[in-house]
Amino acid sequence: MSIRLSLSRVSRRARSSPSAHLLPQFGQRRYLATPVPPVTQDATGSKGPTAMVFLNMGGPSTTDEVGDFLSRLFSDGDLIPLGRLQSYIGPLLSKRRTPKIEKQYAEIGGGSPIRKWSEYQNAEMCKILDKISPETAPHKPYVAFRYANPLTEEMYSQLLADGFGNGKGGRAVAFTQYPQYSCSTTGSSLNELWKWRHRLEGKGAGNNDGTINWSVIDRWPAHHGLVEAFAQNIEAKLAEYPEERRKDVVLLFSAHSLPMSVVNRGDPYPAEVAATVYAVMQRLKFSNPYRLCWQSQVGPSAWLGPQTSNTVEDYIKKGQKDLVLIPIAFTSDHIETLYELDLEVIGECGHTDTVKRAESLNGSPVFIQALADVAKEHLSTGSATTQQLSLRCPACKSERCSETKKFFAGQQEKLFSQIA
Numbered sequence: 001m002s003i004r005l006s007l008s009r010v011s012r013r014a015r016s017s018p019s020a021h022l023l024p025q026f027g028q029r030r031y032l033a034t035p036v037p038p039v040t041q042d043a044t045g046s047k048g049p050t051a052m053v054f055l056n057m058g059g060p061s062t063t064d065e066v067g068d069f070l071s072r073l074f075s076d077g078d079l080i081p082l083g084r085l086q087s088y089i090g091p092l093l094s095k096r097r098t099p100k101i102e103k104q105y106a107e108i109g110g111g112s113p114i115r116k117w118s119e120y121q122n123a124e125m126c127k128i129l130d131k132i133s134p135e136t137a138p139h140k141p142y143v144a145f146r147y148a149n150p151l152t153e154e155m156y157s158q159l160l161a162d163g164f165g166n167g168k169g170g171r172a173v174a175f176t177q178y179p180q181y182s183c184s185t186t187g188s189s190l191n192e193l194w195k196w197r198h199r200l201e202g203k204g205a206g207n208n209d210g211t212i213n214w215s216v217i218d219r220w221p222a223h224h225g226l227v228e229a230f231a232q233n234i235e236a237k238l239a240e241y242p243e244e245r246r247k248d249v250v251l252l253f254s255a256h257s258l259p260m261s262v263v264n265r266g267d268p269y270p271a272e273v274a275a276t277v278y279a280v281m282q283r284l285k286f287s288n289p290y291r292l293c294w295q296s297q298v299g300p301s302a303w304l305g306p307q308t309s310n311t312v313e314d315y316i317k318k319g320q321k322d323l324v325l326i327p328i329a330f331t332s333d334h335i336e337t338l339y340e341l342d343l344e345v346i347g348e349c350g351h352t353d354t355v356k357r358a359e360s361l362n363g364s365p366v367f368i369q370a371l372a373d374v375a376k377e378h379l380s381t382g383s384a385t386t387q388q389l390s391l392r393c394p395a396c397k398s399e400r401c402s403e404t405k406k407f408f409a410g411q412q413e414k415l416f417s418q419i420a
């Protein structure tokens with residue numbers, strides 16, 4: 001992918017009024033304070049504890065963290081491949097972009113809410129799992145972000161400090177919070193997890209050779225619980241329109257775009273996003289006309305379209321002013337919903353009374369139940385990964401991908417010996 005030094009969001013227009021968003025009120029970290037006991041079958045038959053590790057990109061919790069967040073993001077060759085120039089160009093690009101993005105985070109309340117939502121969702125999911133999957137209880141919530149705190153290495157060190165490693169054979173589930181798989185998102189997080197597993201638990205790291213038993217929930221694009229959570233939020237938004245107009249409101253599903261170079265490499269994400277959209281429309285009994293569009297393009301290279309902002313403008317020009325935007329590839333609010341959709345796309349379209357956005361999943365109890373159901377199904381199947389994870393993109397040339405996929409597929413044997 002070629003990225004010029006002057007990166008800018010395509011068609012972004014600034015606005016000053018901050019958007020209000022609800023945050024859960026609770027403490028910062030959910031890491032365990034005391035070591036957990038080793039995995040052995042106890043009197044209740046439980047083979048826990050089980051670490052539930054949420055993987056996501058993360059975001060700066062305060063504007064002071066924007067610089068470090070962007071610097072890590074532009075250093076990631078799985079997201080922005082700059083080849084041998086990565087370590088020179090990456091810092092230049094991130095430094096140049098920092099002031100503009102700091103302003104945007106300031107406008108949405110001073111930071112990304114993604115950490116608070118992730119910690120809340122995981123803690124709540126674990127409470128449900130303890131009830132519906134007693135055989136793997138207790139379930140302990142951890143968060144591993146790719147570009148913001150808590151980073152993967154911090155989470156991994158905490159897992160070891162909490163007793164999941166060191167020859168005790170603890171079980172950990174890496175649960176991607178991107179429902180649809182892309183090599184630039186979940187793939188990058190798994191590559192990072194594999195890297196830190198190798199550094200902190202591999203031969204010569206001072207521990208036994210890989211003592212944590214990992215399995216991965218690598219995608220869940222059409223899970224019925226996820227579909228139900230999206231559908232209920234759409235129905236709630238549609239109910240705000242007068243009854244006589246309701247069935248003609250156009251549903252615009254909006255997902256983060258991908259560079260065409262990534263699409264043409266064979267990345268599974270566009271097909272999986274389309275699968276989510278279709279499943280949600282099936283659940284809604286195709287009550288409304290709909291389209292899928294793509295947002296958040298960065299830089300001058302070709303990206304998958306149509307672009308969300310253009311789509312809204314074009315429909316309005318055609319006289320279609322009743323539109324509901326639905327963020328379909330994110331499970332909580334962040335800059336792409338609170339700034340780009342609310343302040344830029346909707347705030348500037350001139351029709352804030354008829355162009356609306358469905359709530360993000362955030363603290364939806366239906367969504368949190370869905371997370372628990374996805375995890376329970378994974379824990380009961382005994383599979384280390386989906387079948388899909390082992391298949392590389394047809395045009396993939398990355399050794400990292402190859403090693404990571406081999407490692408996680410290879411966890412199957414360890415898993416069987418643990419659950420047998």
Ligand SMILES: C=CC1=C(C)c2cc3[nH]c(cc4nc(cc5[nH]c(cc1n2)c(C)c5CCC(=O)O)C(CCC(=O)O)=C4C)c(C)c3C=C
Binds near residue numbers: 060182185269329335
């Ligand atoms: C499904 C989700 C996402 C995909 C796919 C994705 C691909 C992707 N992103 C960039 C570049 C940037 N993304 C940035 C922020 C950002 N991206 C996602 C999700 C996906 N990205 C989220 C949730 C966020 C916001 C995080 C938060 O606020 O909590 C940014 C930083 C913001 C900015 O500078 O505009 C960049 C840059 C690329 C190049 C890419 C595909 C390869």
Ligand code: FES
Binds near residue numbers: 183267402
């Ligand atoms: S880029 Fe998709 S498997 Fe490597």
Ligand SMILES: [Fe+2]
Binds near residue numbers: 256296
């Ligand atoms: Fe992104």
